Amino acid sequence: MSxxxxxxxxxxxxxxxxxEKRATGSRLLMPYITAGVCPDWLELVDAVIDxxxxxxxxxxxxxxxxxDGTTIQxxxxxxxxxxxxxARALSELQQRQFGVPLIAMTHYNLVYRYGHERFxxxxxxxxxxxxxxxxxxxxxxxxxxxxxxxxxxxxxxxxAPVTTDERLAQVVEQTKGFVYVVSTMGTTxxxxxxxxxxxxxxxxxxxxxxxxxxVGFGISNGETAxxxxxxxxGVIVASALMRxxxxxxxxxxxxxxxxxxxxxxxxxxxxx
Amino acid sequence: MTTAPVASPNQMGAPDELGFFGEFGGRYVGEPLMGACxxxxxxFIDAWADTQFRQDFLHILNTYxxxxxxxxxxxxxxxxxxxxxxxxxxxxxxxxxxxxxxxLGQALLAKRMGKTRMIAxxxxxxxxxxTATAAALLGMSCTVYMGEVDMKRQxxxxxxxxxxxxxxxxxxxxxxxxxxxxxxxxRAWVSEVGDTHYCLGSVMGxxxxxxxxxxxHEIIGTEARQQVQDLTGGLPDVAVAxxxxxxxxxxxxxxxxxxxxxxxxxxxxxxxxxxGRGVPAIVHGMKSYFMQDEVGQILEAESISAGLDxxxxxxxxxxxxxxxxxxxxxxxxxxxxxxxxxxxxxxxxIPALESAHAIAWVVKAKEELQxxxxxxxxxxxxxKDVQQVQEILER
Numbered sequence: 001m002s003x004x005x006x007x008x009x010x011x012x013x014x015x016x017x018x019x020e021k022r023a024t025g026s027r028l029l030m031p032y033i034t035a036g037v038c039p040d041w042l043e044l045v046d047a048v049i050d051x052x053x054x055x056x057x058x059x060x061x062x063x064x065x066x067x068d069g070t071t072i073q074x075x076x077x078x079x080x081x082x083x084x085x086x087a088r089a090l091s092e093l094q095q096r097q098f099g100v101p102l103i104a105m106t107h108y109n110l111v112y113r114y115g116h117e118r119f120x121x122x123x124x125x126x127x128x129x130x131x132x133x134x135x136x137x138x139x140x141x142x143x144x145x146x147x148x149x150x151x152x153x154x155x156x157x158x159x160a161p162v163t164t165d166e167r168l169a170q171v172v173e174q175t176k177g178f179v180y181v182v183s184t185m186g187t188t189x190x191x192x193x194x195x196x197x198x199x200x201x202x203x204x205x206x207x208x209x210x211x212x213x214x215v216g217f218g219i220s221n222g223e224t225a226x227x228x229x230x231x232x233x234g235v236i237v238a239s240a241l242m243r244x245x246x247x248x249x250x251x252x253x254x255x256x257x258x259x260x261x262x263x264x265x266x267x268x269x270x271x272x
Numbered sequence: 273m274t275t276a277p278v279a280s281p282n283q284m285g286a287p288d289e290l291g292f293f294g295e296f297g298g299r300y301v302g303e304p305l306m307g308a309c310x311x312x313x314x315x316f317i318d319a320w321a322d323t324q325f326r327q328d329f330l331h332i333l334n335t336y337x338x339x340x341x342x343x344x345x346x347x348x349x350x351x352x353x354x355x356x357x358x359x360x361x362x363x364x365x366x367x368x369x370x371x372x373x374x375x376l377g378q379a380l381l382a383k384r385m386g387k388t389r390m391i392a393x394x395x396x397x398x399x400x401x402x403t404a405t406a407a408a409l410l411g412m413s414c415t416v417y418m419g420e421v422d423m424k425r426q427x428x429x430x431x432x433x434x435x436x437x438x439x440x441x442x443x444x445x446x447x448x449x450x451x452x453x454x455x456x457x458x459r460a461w462v463s464e465v466g467d468t469h470y471c472l473g474s475v476m477g478x479x480x481x482x483x484x485x486x487x488x489h490e491i492i493g494t495e496a497r498q499q500v501q502d503l504t505g506g507l508p509d510v511a512v513a514x515x516x517x518x519x520x521x522x523x524x525x526x527x528x529x530x531x532x533x534x535x536x537x538x539x540x541x542x543x544x545x546x547x548g549r550g551v552p553a554i555v556h557g558m559k560s561y562f563m564q565d566e567v568g569q570i571l572e573a574e575s576i577s578a579g580l581d582x583x584x585x586x587x588x589x590x591x592x593x594x595x596x597x598x599x600x601x602x603x604x605x606x607x608x609x610x611x612x613x614x615x616x617x618x619x620x621x622i623p624a625l626e627s628a629h630a631i632a633w634v635v636k637a638k639e640e641l642q643x644x645x646x647x648x649x650x651x652x653x654x655x656k657d658v659q660q661v662q663e664i665l666e667r
Contacts, residue, residue, distance in 0.1 A: 159303060
């Protein structure tokens with residue numbers, strides 16, 4: 001593994017890091033931040049880590065975010081208008097040290113255009129340990145996986161409620177880092193209640209693999225996080241966090257959401 | 273994979289099992305849509321191998337869609353240009369364009385799959401009108417996503433869709449044109465996949481759409497091939513069609529792709545010349561040529577015609593361009609406007625602005641086409657564009 005072993009804050013791999021965290025008994029909390037969503041987005045990264053994030057997804061904005069709901073689309077427009085690019089996002093991240101692993105989440109075209117090998121090595125330099133490319137299904141992921149593997153980047157695959165058992169077996173075999181459990185059939189976006197589909201799917205995933213299963217889509221507060229984490233290993237908080245920033249919240253106000261969710265998770269599932 | 277015969281099995285056959293035509297195509301969709309795409313693929317393969325389905329399709333095309341459409345010899349314009357110009361008259365179809373072929377095919381398929389609702393994206397509104405029409409005919413509900421900018425450009429088509437009982441939802445993101453309508457429709461499909469069929473309007477998107485939509489349009493090429501032979505005793509030297517996503521061109525080309533003597537030409541809007549200026553990208557579920565900036569952000573196309581206002585094109589066209597089986601050339605809005613008027617004046621046929629692109633290429637290339645038989649796909653009629661052209665000309 002050529003992961004940043006000199007990085008004082010990360011384990012050798014994302015999966016190892018998440019598995020060790022999980023072993024303490026606590027649920028994993030993984031906020032998502034669109035790079036460039038606000039001028040001080042790196043402060044926001046620091047603040048949500050201080051608020052209790054175990055790892056962080058960094059969204060790299062793409063012009064045609066077909067997989068994203070309205071809030072992330074809005075964040076994308078703001079970031080693109082501010083001039084955010086993949087290279088800029090990675091180089092800005094590289095200037096700081098973060099205490100937790102970073103995972104790049106974007107549409108595959110940006111990685112494809114950047115060049116697989118170059119993206120993988122620049123992501124490692126930025127402190128990245130993983131990627132989530134929802135529009136790159138495993139059937140077409142061979143080239144990216146080869147480059148990612150060589151650089152020590154783990155490519156996370158998604159499982160959806162409609163994913164068949166047969167396909168789920170392939171997903172858990174090929175995913176690295178964790179399994180991204182899509183809690184509802186819709187695109188990303190905070191919802192009042194997390195679909196029961198999240199519990200059903202989490203149980204299905206955990207029945208066939210020991211790789212951490214983390215629920216994304218629709219986690220908006222402590223209550224929905226606790227529900228989503230019941231059968232899973234943790235939650236992703238994206239739209240609800242970005243919503244606060246887009247509505248003008250300060251970095252501290254936005255990070256308070258993560259603190260609230262951390263507290264709720266720890267109260268419901270106390271770490272040993 | 274066993275499928276029924278196609279018009280040109282060598283040059284335009286079935287894609288590979290992952291949905292690739294050479295290096296283009298595929299199924300780049302999120303996990304929530306994967307099953308839906310597989311369901312459409314399985315249903316299409318099954319239906320197209322079923323003689324009864326194909327008979328039903330042909331029957332509805334003929335008795336409702338108005339097929340076969342004629343091929344018209346353009347005496348006046350031929351003389352003026354020094355070539356033999358033939359038009360495949362898809363403009364005479366019900367709803368005014370070739371789009372009806374594909375939507376009747378998909379609507380029958382959706383019924384067969386037990387779906388009760390169709391959603392669609394539309395640019396100029398032609399595909400939206402056609403989908404709303406098919407939905408009305410087959411008793412399905414229908415929602416159409418249309419860029420807000422396009423809704424203003426094509427107000428009459430918005431009204432037509434509503435008249436036909438469809439709901440029209442404006443796409444407010446990005447450039448608020450066709451590509452944004454595609455984004456919206458794909459998002460909507462994700463959340464409504466159980467009872468809803470996504471009736472994609474061009475030879476684009478994730479596998480099996482590029483292949484399926486082309487297959488439903490192959491009747492354009494197969495009819496035209498026979499009609500040109502009946503009229504001239506031979507094959508055309510060139511077959512020309514406008515290309516946005518590229519569905520009418522794919523249907524026409526499919527009739528001639530295995531005839532090596534026939535040149536295949538696609539006319540692209542200069543402001544959306546994906547085959548000419550594009551580089552491969554992965555967008556809208558497919559790998560194909562797209563206009564994009566240096567980091568891979570997709571650029572906004574600019575065209576006088578809403579139907580061609582798309583920064584990419586279908587993957588099979590990218591393949592035909594790369595293998596040089598088909599050629600793609602840009603034409604400007606000015607050239608299109610001139611051809612729009614030229615065809616109206618000389619032949620009494622007002623073309624859709626989209627189709628006027630194909631005429632514009634012929635006019636532009638007339639020197640090299642002297643004495644040749646040139647078949648143009650008149651993909652749609654210009655009624656929808658008359659007001660817009662009037663405003664431009666009287667400016």
